[in-house]
Amino acid sequence: MSSYFFSRLKILILSLFFASLIIFFMIEIIPGDPASFMLGINAEPETVDALRKELGLDISTFERYFNWITGMLTGDFGVSYTYRVPVSELVMARIGVSIPLALYAIFLSTLIAIPIGIFSASNHGNFKDLSFMGFTQLGIAIPNFWFAMVLVLIFSIYLKWFSAGGVPGWDKGFFVNLKALTLPAFALALPQASILARIMRSALIETLSQDYFRTARASGLTFFQAVKKHAFRNALIPVLTIIGLQFSFLIAGAIIIENVFFLPGIGRLIFQGIVQRDLIVVESVVMLLVFSVIIVNFLVDMAYLYVDPRLRVKK
Amino acid sequence: MKILKPLFAIIITLMWMSPLYAEKNSVVIGMQLEPPNLDPTGGAAAAIDEVVYSNVYEGLTRFRADGSVTPGLAKSWTISDDGLVYTFQLQENVKFHNGSDFDASDVKFSIDRARDENSTNAQKGLFKGISSVDVVNSSVIKITLSNPNGGFIRNLAWGDAIILDPDTANSAASEPNGTGPFKFSKWVKGDRVELVKNNDYWGEAISLEKASFKFISDPTAAFAALMAGDVDAFPVYPAPETLAQFEADPNFNVIVGSTEGETILSTNNKSEKLKDVRVRKAIAHAINRQAIVDGAMFGFGTPIGTHFAPHHPDYIDLTSQSNYDPEKSKSLLLEAGVSDGLNLSLKLPPPSYARRGGEIIASQLREVGIETKIENLEWAQWLEQVFKGKDYDLTIVSHTEPMDIGIYGNPSYYFQYDSQEFRNLMDALNLETNDQERSRILKNAQKLIADDYVNGYLFQLAKTGVANSKLVGLWKNSPTQANDLTGVSWSN
Numbered sequence: 001m002s003s004y005f006f007s008r009l010k011i012l013i014l015s016l017f018f019a020s021l022i023i024f025f026m027i028e029i030i031p032g033d034p035a036s037f038m039l040g041i042n043a044e045p046e047t048v049d050a051l052r053k054e055l056g057l058d059i060s061t062f063e064r065y066f067n068w069i070t071g072m073l074t075g076d077f078g079v080s081y082t083y084r085v086p087v088s089e090l091v092m093a094r095i096g097v098s099i100p101l102a103l104y105a106i107f108l109s110t111l112i113a114i115p116i117g118i119f120s121a122s123n124h125g126n127f128k129d130l131s132f133m134g135f136t137q138l139g140i141a142i143p144n145f146w147f148a149m150v151l152v153l154i155f156s157i158y159l160k161w162f163s164a165g166g167v168p169g170w171d172k173g174f175f176v177n178l179k180a181l182t183l184p185a186f187a188l189a190l191p192q193a194s195i196l197a198r199i200m201r202s203a204l205i206e207t208l209s210q211d212y213f214r215t216a217r218a219s220g221l222t223f224f225q226a227v228k229k230h231a232f233r234n235a236l237i238p239v240l241t242i243i244g245l246q247f248s249f250l251i252a253g254a255i256i257i258e259n260v261f262f263l264p265g266i267g268r269l270i271f272q273g274i275v276q277r278d279l280i281v282v283e284s285v286v287m288l289l290v291f292s293v294i295i296v297n298f299l300v301d302m303a304y305l306y307v308d309p310r311l312r313v314k315k
Numbered sequence: 316m317k318i319l320k321p322l323f324a325i326i327i328t329l330m331w332m333s334p335l336y337a338e339k340n341s342v343v344i345g346m347q348l349e350p351p352n353l354d355p356t357g358g359a360a361a362a363i364d365e366v367v368y369s370n371v372y373e374g375l376t377r378f379r380a381d382g383s384v385t386p387g388l389a390k391s392w393t394i395s396d397d398g399l400v401y402t403f404q405l406q407e408n409v410k411f412h413n414g415s416d417f418d419a420s421d422v423k424f425s426i427d428r429a430r431d432e433n434s435t436n437a438q439k440g441l442f443k444g445i446s447s448v449d450v451v452n453s454s455v456i457k458i459t460l461s462n463p464n465g466g467f468i469r470n471l472a473w474g475d476a477i478i479l480d481p482d483t484a485n486s487a488a489s490e491p492n493g494t495g496p497f498k499f500s501k502w503v504k505g506d507r508v509e510l511v512k513n514n515d516y517w518g519e520a521i522s523l524e525k526a527s528f529k530f531i532s533d534p535t536a537a538f539a540a541l542m543a544g545d546v547d548a549f550p551v552y553p554a555p556e557t558l559a560q561f562e563a564d565p566n567f568n569v570i571v572g573s574t575e576g577e578t579i580l581s582t583n584n585k586s587e588k589l590k591d592v593r594v595r596k597a598i599a600h601a602i603n604r605q606a607i608v609d610g611a612m613f614g615f616g617t618p619i620g621t622h623f624a625p626h627h628p629d630y631i632d633l634t635s636q637s638n639y640d641p642e643k644s645k646s647l648l649l650e651a652g653v654s655d656g657l658n659l660s661l662k663l664p665p666p667s668y669a670r671r672g673g674e675i676i677a678s679q680l681r682e683v684g685i686e687t688k689i690e691n692l693e694w695a696q697w698l699e700q701v702f703k704g705k706d707y708d709l710t711i712v713s714h715t716e717p718m719d720i721g722i723y724g725n726p727s728y729y730f731q732y733d734s735q736e737f738r739n740l741m742d743a744l745n746l747e748t749n750d751q752e753r754s755r756i757l758k759n760a761q762k763l764i765a766d767d768y769v770n771g772y773l774f775q776l777a778k779t780g781v782a783n784s785k786l787v788g789l790w791k792n793s794p795t796q797a798n799d800l801t802g803v804s805w806s807n
Contacts, residue, residue, distance in 0.1 A: 032695025040359025264505025
């Protein structure tokens with residue numbers, strides 16, 4: 001068991017190291033200087049030099065890489081060039097939008113997908129199944145930013161039920177924020193729900209043909225009792241894997257939805273950072289995302305130990 | 316499925332819990348770009364001034380909505396006969412938002428800081444001619460120039476010349492502490508900046524209790540936010556294609572004003588292909604300005620023939636000198652020895668005036684046999700390649716600084732116009748304090764750059780804003796980049 005743990009840990013550390021190298025040097029070679037961007041077209045050249053010095057851009061790239069990586073090891077992600085506040089502070093504020101949004105979207109997509117999946121599987125092959133699957137096909141095909149704009153048009157502009165975007169902030173109470181995140185979460189959830197529903201359906205159809213399901217029916221359970229007790233739990237394994245994958249996508253991939261609903265999330269922070277050449281923000285945030293994905297993978301690997309007893313056996 | 320019922324119940328309850336924006340002594344202003352920081356002395360971003368200028372921070376003098384410069388923290392001033400010594404009488408009983416008193420030493424600190432060797436002031440040039448700043452007593456400051464500068468009072472009105480409290484100057488980027496009628500309250504990064512009324516303001520009291528600036532970069536989202544009532548005004552509205560809809564709606568006012576933005580087809584005067592004035596003249600005659608204004612700007616904008624704002628009293632209309640005449644353009648190209656066509660690079664920064672305008676200009680130039688290769692750049696790339704590297708033939712940029720014709724006197728500026736005659740004019744202008752004489756020099760300068768066809772002069776950028784029709788007192792024009800809220804109020 002410990003050899004498995006250490007081999008995974010080694011992979012974890014190596015992945016982080018190579019990721020940091022790639023991220024830092026990829027971003028450093030983007031043309032454009034943060035100091036000249038900040039000072040604009042009327043600035044005197046010596047002013048630009050003074051600012052470069054103030055931002056610590058006058059030292060070599062390797063030195064900066066070294067400072068960045070050693071800083072991160074001690075939890076210091078650097079100070080944003082443009083905002084002049086620690087990157088960790090920026091990230092903490094943005095996470096308060098991105099994580100609740102992702103969780104809300106996952107919640108909605110699960111809520112929509114699982115009943116549809118079960119319903120379609122139980123009507124396997126008939127008209128009801130086909131029409132629901134047709135809808136999920138549409139859900140995958142519709143770009144979510146377009147769907148988001150339609151939602152805004154209907155619910156914000158005509159019905160005026162929701163504001164067109166933005167979040168009030170968690171100090172203003174839980175429900176106002178939940179309300180503000182409802183449309184963006186729906187927009188994010190639709191394609192995810194469509195994928196999830198299809199996976200739920202096919203996983204369930206697969207388990208419905210298993211011997212144990214037939215045995216359960218034979219023992220006198222109704223179709224839905226048998227699904228609830230036996231088939232559903234087994235079908236859930238691929239669904240959970242997909243939900244896990246979707247979560248990291250929803251945190252980083254919500255950038256377009258964040259723009260449509262002008263939400264101050266992680267995606268917009270990265271986007272703004274790139275445009276303003278706030279390189280330290282981009283590097284640190286991307287590194288944090290990579291870190292969280294790698295850690296999640298590591299934890300999943302560890303979880304296999306628990307789920308799959310074969311991995312626990314020493315070789 | 317039983318879960319669906321309570322869920323719908325929750326959603327419906329949420330819908331009716333509308334936010335409490337009912338009381339109308341606050342305003343939400345929409346802006347497309349978020350300021351990178353809130354210190355106008357430490358960055359060029361227009362968004363900084365658009366939040367804090369004359370709301371939070373004040374300078375010795377200030378711009379008014381009509382472009383005039385009036386006293387600010389300086390009550391009055393006298394100028395010595397040789398034009399070198401400015402003595403400012405300061406407002407008294409002024410306090411910074413943190414409670415410390417404002418006096419002449421703060422002025423000395425702020426101006427010395429801006430012109431310091433290590434200054435990161437984006438408009439350091441404004442302070443170049445200052446030789447010393449002296450405190451006479453707590454309410455009188457004396458600024459001595461090394462050469463007379465007729466535009467000095469105007470320079471002090473810029474956002475880059477605001478007065479800071481020495482104790483808090485280093486935290487100005489994130490926690491501004493000024494003397495203005497609004498106090499900084501909070502900044503939710505990526506989302507909004509909130510200001511509240513400063514009850515101890517020295518000047519005329521304002522009517523708003525609270526003001527928020529909300530940052531919405533996506534044009535469609537800006538439209539939705541206005542329509543849904545999430546923002547009360549978008550002074551620089553990014554989706555001109557939807558303006559007609561707002562014009563037809565009695566709940567909204569469309570505010571069309573002018574800016575200081577001369578939008579020009581900047582031309583690399585040192586480029587092998589463009590150093591012949593006949594070629595540049597040919598380009599000028601190949602451009603149909605009105606078609607660009609109509610096609611790229613939805614009809615908003617005034618064609619210009621030189622680098623000067625049409626609403627300025629000294630402006631002269633030189634558009635006829637580069638009127639749209641493709642035949643003339645073709646013969647000029649022939650005359651210049653360009654018979655087998657011309658291939659030029661056209662590098663476009665992100666604003667829509669450049670991207671949309673660029674497409675139109677490319678097709679107009681093709682008509683006279685000039686092929687352009689369009690390259691879309693981000694701002695940071697544009698600054699690197701075009702502005703700093705001068706690696707371009709043509710580009711489109713709006714020069715938004717007020718009264719910036721002086722850039723033509725700098726031969727290493729990115730369009731690389733090198734004219735001793737022009738530099739002489741600028742030297743004469745700086746020494747001149749007589750208004751009539753200054754006007755004559757400015758007119759000659761406009762004429763000279765138009766004669767030399769330094770750049771293709773396109774149009775003066777319009778300011779198109781949308782506001783709730785009950786909101787009054789917003790600036791129509793933008794003599795400087797600002798959203799001055801001191802005169803804004805709600806009508807009944």
